[in-house]
Amino acid sequence: MKRIKVSDGTDILEVNLLDILNFLSLKENICWCLVWVEGFGNLRNHSIIEFEQEVNKSNTPKLIDLAGLIELSKEKLQFINLLLIGDENVQNIQTCYENQINIEPIVQYRIELLDSSYWLIETSDESFIKNILENFVNVEFEKY
Template identity: 30%
Template structure:
């Protein structure tokens, strides 16, 4: 599957102004996908019985990451105060929700990849070109990307 990508660089006073929930709002078929957080470092207070530390450990160490539903992902996005690093993947096929050793495999097999880099910017890759175009329209400072493996 061909993935298109976008880097979102919107900032206010040199701080990323785009929240995870701002990106999630543009995903029209999120409830049809399986979701997992494969990497997380940040802060917040979770409404369920898990702590941020448990979320980090499960996301960062589990082979398949921290599984959650679309509704749970949206609720989590609202519970987080700060996201320094995060990798979220969504796929129509549950067997594709794994920790990929090569980014190319992740981009090709997952329907949506959302990543925050060092509190600096978001990158979103998706086989849904319309999603990438909606994000480009919604945010001011964006750069279209191709997965690194494309020439």
């Protein structure tokens, strides 16, 4: 697993979730789970407060497919904090979620937005890292 930090060098981060998702190489094969979400704005089917509670207080993983993530990223909302994990094997996601164990050795993707300031991306997908490095200016490798 490698960890990279993506920012844009400004006070207001302009790199959004859709920007990140566009560079995935294994898009169709990955099952995703929303682990934590904080934000403000409007969702078509929920209030943001209801959605946060649905995700953050759930006893079961909030599984979502790529199409759902893309739709979510197009909503009129601003994420403040977001934690998303993904793997080809849904059992790996369930194990991480249910046992609250260290995520990075088990799942293929861990994408986290911190305080609307930067993205931390942990992955074993070398082509995803390469795509990010080639397409964003302020990217640096982080130590664990």
